[in-house]
Amino acid sequence: MSAALRSFEAQWRARAPDALQPIRELAMQRFLKLGVPSQRDETWRYTDLRGLAAQNYDQAGCATTDAHAGAGAKNGHAALTLVDPQQHAATVTMLNGCPLLSADLPVINGIEINSIKALYKQDPSYLRRFFESASDADQRRWVLLNTALFIDGLYLKITQSVATPLVILHVSQGGVAQAAHPRVIIDASPGASATIIEHHVSEEDIAPLSNSNTHIALGNDAQLEHYRVYATGPGATHFDSLDIHQSQDSQCRQFTIALGGGLVRSSLEARLNQRGASLDSYSLLVGHQERHVDCVNIVTHAAPNTRSRQTARAIASDLSRVIFNSKVIVNAGANGSDSKQSCRGLLLSPRAEIDTRPQLEIHADEVKCAHGATTGRLDPDMLFYLLSRGLDRETAQSLLVYAFLADVLTGMSVSSARAAIENALINQLPDAQTLRKFR
Amino acid sequence: MLEISDLTARVAGKEILNGVNLTVNAGEVHAIMGPNGSGKSTLAQVLAGREDYEVIRGSVTFEGRDLLAMRAEERARAGLFLGFQYPVEIPGVNNVYLLKAALNAKRKAAGEPEVDAYDFLALIRQKMKFMQMSETFLTRGVNEGFSGGEKKRNEVLQMLVLEPKLAILDETDSGLDIDALKVVSQGVNSLRDPKRAVVLVTHYQRLLDYVIPDQVHVLSGGRIVKSGDKSLAQELERRGYDWVMGAQVA
Numbered sequence: 001m002s003a004a005l006r007s008f009e010a011q012w013r014a015r016a017p018d019a020l021q022p023i024r025e026l027a028m029q030r031f032l033k034l035g036v037p038s039q040r041d042e043t044w045r046y047t048d049l050r051g052l053a054a055q056n057y058d059q060a061g062c063a064t065t066d067a068h069a070g071a072g073a074k075n076g077h078a079a080l081t082l083v084d085p086q087q088h089a090a091t092v093t094m095l096n097g098c099p100l101l102s103a104d105l106p107v108i109n110g111i112e113i114n115s116i117k118a119l120y121k122q123d124p125s126y127l128r129r130f131f132e133s134a135s136d137a138d139q140r141r142w143v144l145l146n147t148a149l150f151i152d153g154l155y156l157k158i159t160q161s162v163a164t165p166l167v168i169l170h171v172s173q174g175g176v177a178q179a180a181h182p183r184v185i186i187d188a189s190p191g192a193s194a195t196i197i198e199h200h201v202s203e204e205d206i207a208p209l210s211n212s213n214t215h216i217a218l219g220n221d222a223q224l225e226h227y228r229v230y231a232t233g234p235g236a237t238h239f240d241s242l243d244i245h246q247s248q249d250s251q252c253r254q255f256t257i258a259l260g261g262g263l264v265r266s267s268l269e270a271r272l273n274q275r276g277a278s279l280d281s282y283s284l285l286v287g288h289q290e291r292h293v294d295c296v297n298i299v300t301h302a303a304p305n306t307r308s309r310q311t312a313r314a315i316a317s318d319l320s321r322v323i324f325n326s327k328v329i330v331n332a333g334a335n336g337s338d339s340k341q342s343c344r345g346l347l348l349s350p351r352a353e354i355d356t357r358p359q360l361e362i363h364a365d366e367v368k369c370a371h372g373a374t375t376g377r378l379d380p381d382m383l384f385y386l387l388s389r390g391l392d393r394e395t396a397q398s399l400l401v402y403a404f405l406a407d408v409l410t411g412m413s414v415s416s417a418r419a420a421i422e423n424a425l426i427n428q429l430p431d432a433q434t435l436r437k438f439r
Numbered sequence: 440m441l442e443i444s445d446l447t448a449r450v451a452g453k454e455i456l457n458g459v460n461l462t463v464n465a466g467e468v469h470a471i472m473g474p475n476g477s478g479k480s481t482l483a484q485v486l487a488g489r490e491d492y493e494v495i496r497g498s499v500t501f502e503g504r505d506l507l508a509m510r511a512e513e514r515a516r517a518g519l520f521l522g523f524q525y526p527v528e529i530p531g532v533n534n535v536y537l538l539k540a541a542l543n544a545k546r547k548a549a550g551e552p553e554v555d556a557y558d559f560l561a562l563i564r565q566k567m568k569f570m571q572m573s574e575t576f577l578t579r580g581v582n583e584g585f586s587g588g589e590k591k592r593n594e595v596l597q598m599l600v601l602e603p604k605l606a607i608l609d610e611t612d613s614g615l616d617i618d619a620l621k622v623v624s625q626g627v628n629s630l631r632d633p634k635r636a637v638v639l640v641t642h643y644q645r646l647l648d649y650v651i652p653d654q655v656h657v658l659s660g661g662r663i664v665k666s667g668d669k670s671l672a673q674e675l676e677r678r679g680y681d682w683v684m685g686a687q688v689a
Contacts, residue, residue, distance in 0.1 A: 404531065
């Protein structure tokens with residue numbers, strides 16, 4: 001048993017049972033049996049966790065001392081300004097996974113904000129449906145640990161159409177020998193709609209291991225635009241998993257933006273459970289310096305006439321590595337399913353690496369499934385075209401890099417989030433000054 | 440204006456141009472014709488400065504300057520324009536932005552101030568109207584989703600905005616219906632001027648009914664094998680390229 005596993009087991013033994021105990025117990029047993037993923041596990045083949053497995057972990061604390069006020073604002077990993085002050089957006093802070101729900105929490109018409117812990121104390125059965133049964137699938141390994149060890153979490157119930165975005169600011173604080181397990185449940189009632197932005201930051205360059213999970217459940221006709229923006233420090237390790245369950249005619253637009261962290265593993269598993277459900281997933285994965293970004297998307301069409309689009313853009317510079325694996329599964333009987341996967345990678349340095357693999361698994365007839373993946377350097381034909389019009393080389397190159405990202409950026413409907421993300425992104429690309437001119 | 444002497448060039452290790460000689464004076468329109476694979480497009484790309492095309496012999500001067508020593512962007516700013524046979528689509532880069540950046544690059548090189556945004560838009564609208572282009576052009580990416588004809592119109596539009604001294608148009612007539620051909624020809628003719636020159640690279644004589652050339656050259660096997668006035672184009676149309684190539688052998 002690895003040091004990490006032993007230390008997680010010790011944490012598990014030390015905690016007091018609570019109302020979720022049966023669910024937690026099963027998850028912990030699976031995790032202990034399966035262990036820390038190795039590169040022999042299918043979805044982990046590009047990411048080496050041996051260093052992590054040799055580490056002893058303590059539970060990262062939830063102390064609120066000065067953290068609320070100073071959350072993420074102390075240094076260079078400060079929070080991006082994803083929403084304008086005049087949008088009156090509400091922000092809920094989670095420190096190492098613990099929601100800071102003070103009395104002065106803003107009230108938003110149409111979104112009920114609760115602590116998971118408070119809720120399951122009142123009614124243990126209510127939340128059960130948001131916890132998936134323990135699975136051996138290797139992409140779900142860290143979700144098992146999260147289920148076993150999370151201290152508290154955030155439960156958001158969206159009951160009507162809400163225009164202003166809600167921001168969840170995840171703050172990581174502490175050392176690398178600590179681990180936190182942030183948990184968020186977003187439950188949209190039939191016909192409700194909202195925009196939720198999850199923003200992950202760390203107080204320092206180094207941070208605890210963050211093992212976060214978000215579960216999204218969309219009722220019939222519900223609409224959600226969801227962002228997860230990774231902007232932690234270069235010494236931070238982050239495993240983030242997202243589960244999306246969609247009912248009839250629900251629509252989800254999801255943006256995954258990797259702009260920070262040292263080791264980032266991001267997974268998305270979506271199930272289009274009923275007719276008419278539609279998912280647009282956008283990923284913008286930026287490899288910078290020595291960052292390692294490993295992204296896994298699995299979309300299951302489980303009902304007829306469901307629709308999914310996956311658009312991923314990966315850029316790798318310096319010594320970074322970006323991995324994007326996506327898979328579309330069409331279940332038997334899910335006729336009329338319509339899916340597209342488009343993944344493009346752009347290498348800006350000879351020592352950077354991008355790996356992409358779109359996959360299809362189809363068990364139904366009459367489906368429309370398209371996929372494409374390309375990775376390369378800047379297109380020489382495009383470059384020559386711009387040069388032949390008199391643009392200098394630096395401008396031409398920057399323009400093409402910017403254009404490469406446009407497919408994802410233009411999909412964002414929160415303009416302030418788009419502007420802030422563009423800005424942070426440009427700072428991590430060569431020729432930042434030239435790029436600013438195109439905005 | 441343009442003096443090409445013994446120009447020999449390789450593409451991917453293969454010699455495509457094999458000793459081209461050509462002189463183009465200000466005020467002239469030259470047509471370069473020839474069968475597929477004769478080296479017409481290679482000549483156009485070499486003149487515009489494509490780097491993966493390797494010049495192994497010969498010289499090119501443009502207004503007295505050594506053209507081959509200049510980079511593609513320097514050639515453009517010095518007043519050379521290539522109208523591409525297959526203009527590339529660049530989604531995410533706006534047409535207007537490219538035009539403005541190109542015009543400003545040229546003005547900067549000439550020591551002129553950047554163009555005023557309002558004046559620029561007025562200029563574009565005027566030229567677009569002349570080229571009978573739709574307003575949606577303004578908001579679209581460079582050549583993005585354009586039909587073949589729209590791409591060619593866009594090439595001519597760029598030429599009209601940049602007002603080059605020497606325009607090399609590579610098969611700008613191919614794939615155009617008769618109405619589009621007339622518009623494109625009108626655009627080229629509007630640029631004719633005693634201080635400018637135009638080189639039309641074309642496979643067919645059709646364009647030359649609308650843009651009357653001063654000289655016609657036939658390129659074959661990487662060199663110019665025959666030159667003449669506009670009647671040469673008509674004769675080629677009648678008798679085919681085999682006639683010139685046959686005459687070459689005899």
